[in-house]
Amino acid sequence: MIADFGYGALIVTLLVSVYGIGAAFYGARKNLPAWVESARLAMLLTFPLVTISALCIIFLLVNGNYEVEYVSSVTSSSMPTYLRITALWGGQAGSLVFWSWLMALFATAVTLRNWHRDREFLPWVIVVSLVTLAFFLILIIFFENPFQKLWLFPDNQVVAGLSQPAGSVLFFPRDGQGLNPLLRHPGMIIHPPMLYLGFVSFVIPYAFAIAALITGRTDDRWIRVTRRWTLIAWLFLSLGLILGGRWAYDVLGWGGYWGWDPVEIAAFMPWLTGTAFLHSVMIQEKRGMLKHWNMVLIILTYCLVIFGTFLTRSGVLSSVHAFAQSAIGPLFFGFIGLTFITSLSLLLKRWDELKSETQMTSWLSREALFLLNNLLFMGILIVCFWGVMFPLVSEIFTGLKKTVGPPFYERATGPLWAGLLILMAIAPLAAWGHSTIKTLGRAIWKPFVLSLVGIILLIVSGIKSVPALLGFWLAFFVAAVTLQEFWRGTRARHSRSGESYPLALWRLVGRNRPRYGGYVIHIGVVLMAFGIIGIELFQHETQGTLSQGEKIQLGEYTLTYESLSIFDSNDGRNVARAVLSVEENGKYVGELFPRRDYFFESQQPMTIPGIKSTWEDDLYVILVDWQPITSQGATFKIYRNPLVNFMWLGGIIFILGTLIAAWPTKDIETVRTRERHEILVGATG
Amino acid sequence: MPVGSLFLRGLSKKVWVSSLIYLILMLLIFFSTVNAQELTPNAPSDNEVNAIAKQLYCPVCENTPLDVCPTQACSEWRELIREKLASGWDESQIKAYFVEQFGDRVLATPPARGINWLVYIIPPLAFIFGGIVLFRAFRTWKKPAEMGDKNLAQPSSDEYINRLEEELRKL
Numbered sequence: 123m124i125a126d127f128g129y130g131a132l133i134v135t136l137l138v139s140v141y142g143i144g145a146a147f148y149g150a151r152k153n154l155p156a157w158v159e160s161a162r163l164a165m166l167l168t169f170p171l172v173t174i175s176a177l178c179i180i181f182l183l184v185n186g187n188y189e190v191e192y193v194s195s196v197t198s199s200s201m202p203t204y205l206r207i208t209a210l211w212g213g214q215a216g217s218l219v220f221w222s223w224l225m226a227l228f229a230t231a232v233t234l235r236n237w238h239r240d241r242e243f244l245p246w247v248i249v250v251s252l253v254t255l256a257f258f259l260i261l262i263i264f265f266e267n268p269f270q271k272l273w274l275f276p277d278n279q280v281v282a283g284l285s286q287p288a289g290s291v292l293f294f295p296r297d298g299q300g301l302n303p304l305l306r307h308p309g310m311i312i313h314p315p316m317l318y319l320g321f322v323s324f325v326i327p328y329a330f331a332i333a334a335l336i337t338g339r340t341d342d343r344w345i346r347v348t349r350r351w352t353l354i355a356w357l358f359l360s361l362g363l364i365l366g367g368r369w370a371y372d373v374l375g376w377g378g379y380w381g382w383d384p385v386e387i388a389a390f391m392p393w394l395t396g397t398a399f400l401h402s403v404m405i406q407e408k409r410g411m412l413k414h415w416n417m418v419l420i421i422l423t424y425c426l427v428i429f430g431t432f433l434t435r436s437g438v439l440s441s442v443h444a445f446a447q448s449a450i451g452p453l454f455f456g457f458i459g460l461t462f463i464t465s466l467s468l469l470l471k472r473w474d475e476l477k478s479e480t481q482m483t484s485w486l487s488r489e490a491l492f493l494l495n496n497l498l499f500m501g502i503l504i505v506c507f508w509g510v511m512f513p514l515v516s517e518i519f520t521g522l523k524k525t526v527g528p529p530f531y532e533r534a535t536g537p538l539w540a541g542l543l544i545l546m547a548i549a550p551l552a553a554w555g556h557s558t559i560k561t562l563g564r565a566i567w568k569p570f571v572l573s574l575v576g577i578i579l580l581i582v583s584g585i586k587s588v589p590a591l592l593g594f595w596l597a598f599f600v601a602a603v604t605l606q607e608f609w610r611g612t613r614a615r616h617s618r619s620g621e622s623y624p625l626a627l628w629r630l631v632g633r634n635r636p637r638y639g640g641y642v643i644h645i646g647v648v649l650m651a652f653g654i655i656g657i658e659l660f661q662h663e664t665q666g667t668l669s670q671g672e673k674i675q676l677g678e679y680t681l682t683y684e685s686l687s688i689f690d691s692n693d694g695r696n697v698a699r700a701v702l703s704v705e706e707n708g709k710y711v712g713e714l715f716p717r718r719d720y721f722f723e724s725q726q727p728m729t730i731p732g733i734k735s736t737w738e739d740d741l742y743v744i745l746v747d748w749q750p751i752t753s754q755g756a757t758f759k760i761y762r763n764p765l766v767n768f769m770w771l772g773g774i775i776f777i778l779g780t781l782i783a784a785w786p787t788k789d790i791e792t793v794r795t796r797e798r799h800e801i802l803v804g805a806t807g
Numbered sequence: 808m809p810v811g812s813l814f815l816r817g818l819s820k821k822v823w824v825s826s827l828i829y830l831i832l833m834l835l836i837f838f839s840t841v842n843a844q845e846l847t848p849n850a851p852s853d854n855e856v857n858a859i860a861k862q863l864y865c866p867v868c869e870n871t872p873l874d875v876c877p878t879q880a881c882s883e884w885r886e887l888i889r890e891k892l893a894s895g896w897d898e899s900q901i902k903a904y905f906v907e908q909f910g911d912r913v914l915a916t917p918p919a920r921g922i923n924w925l926v927y928i929i930p931p932l933a934f935i936f937g938g939i940v941l942f943r944a945f946r947t948w949k950k951p952a953e954m955g956d957k958n959l960a961q962p963s964s965d966e967y968i969n970r971l972e973e974e975l976r977k978l
Contacts, residue, residue, distance in 0.1 A: 376875040485945065494941075504934065516922060519922055524923065525912045525914060525917070527864060528915065529915050663854075
């Protein structure tokens, strides 16, 4: 009954969406505001309707209605309620509903904004948003339905379907299969919603871009309207990627945070184009240039968002056969192809109207350096896209699968990342419009010298690795330039108004949040670079099978295997938990408890490392789960991950910077009115 | 007469001979074992196995290096690496063996031959192409335009930044 109700709500949402698309299109073409208003109301209606459907799934999940195929595949009686709720995005069908729910939420939010100055955009923003929503609803209703029930035939065959096949009865499994244990981590519970929020928010700037192309209002209004949407999308996408990295570090048990897996890359590609877009739109805002390029970037980002959603859950790129067997694979590719071609056709139609208003005057101007930044981001995108697609291409032409693993991506993107760091150091000091070596050199020499001093100190301290020294130098250089920018601004405020330095810094950032928020993001990147250099170039590992009381050494750490306990937990796990005491340079520093959880329902093991964290390094110990584990002897894999915590700190600062940049600025008129009002009240009072 | 001499005299010649043979045999066995231990390399350590396993990818699981793959099959493949190392094979021989058995997909990156060249050639070509497009666009843009550079002469839209820059110049 609940399942049927939820399914019905989805069908009604699809009908409402189709009506909204038609009404908006007709209203815009015939210039009939009443039709556009009707379409706007239809878009508003989609949110409560998808909410009903999502709530129905949540009810079924929490209630344990295992006769529903989706419920049976992602929950089990041993799972706590919060995990049953989050199982909404634990499987493909549910996560598509969750995606649609977020899309409807953002569509509603954009509908409720003040459209006074952008009335002509409204119908086309509705059309793009609702077409995207309708596409996902079609996928859910016809191909990946979370409301399908299980039907049992007399020959004990169980079939999933919406309606009862002749001769079958409803099948009630005693228990479900449970959520994949790897997905039960807090990071994995928050990670998909963040990623999806990022994906969905990018639909809004794309919708405005398409509206600008269709209406011919090709000035930078669409960019100004969507600046905050873009930043919010970027914020969520960044947060999703960072959380995903932390989840991998905590749960996957291979001592790393990023494995260049196709699913990771799928989420990373829209981030790359989104980052290029965020830099590139500044050129259009400041100099009226690159209008074509900004359109291309937002179109690419939208297509990569759809591609990413598809890859994240379906895994069809693992082989040609999986792709061919997947019902939704060709549909996804068809939709991406159609939107890409339609968007490019619209862009070509308006090509002449999107000419630059000004000229590029200097190779060293900030806009020129931003363009180089875009080239490097596109380079990384090509490496990622081709690396993900090549195994499929190879299989099509040769019938043989190939692995394109981390060494390929690291070697191919390494120099490009280094180039981006150089630009990150130079571009903030380059002037818009015109910049020469002399002016740039005058601005840059102090941070440059400071960064060299830092490197000399590192060489003296004994670091000899050339790639590491180069990486650290670049990171120091960016840090020095960025901190100098904060210092210059704060000092100027201090000398002009006599404000104390902390207040001057606070107000400096507050008065120009996008600029200084961007600099905070750069500081975050520098810290992340420290962490990445540390773990990539200085990670050490060892493995050994120890009997009780035996020791193993890694660098200055000595670990002693103390004991092992094996027990069943009350949530369906068999836990093997080891105790190791840790000494650093012969001094006892604590105990670590690596463990291996074996989930009975899904018959999957999960390795939870024992981690001792300091700013210097992480000692990361895994109870190697594929070796026989007994209290007499156990195998441990031990990593020393230097500086890795700078990466997580950098991630937090990165997000903080994005929040500063996206924080709403007070409308000057409102402030002035309020000040006048306060003066009047003070005078009369 | 010492007790020892009586004891020795009591032993028959036959016992003496058989004892001598036994002693020689034991010595031979002992030395042969020592020699065998000296000749056969020590059993490869986990770290030696992992150093090679790290460079190979699980033929079953997607994108998982062999040194961290938790499946039973991978555990057996790691043992295979250990056996090969114990038999005196080197890293390249073991990698070649795995490629022969399971195909190129066990390697972290496709070997540079045939269609695989595409994976290495296309990204740099695309990047160079992008660079050329950008360079040409720069040159076109840099030609003096009739319309002039209107924004260049105008102050930036951000009054606050202009004021800040002005203050900095005065410092």
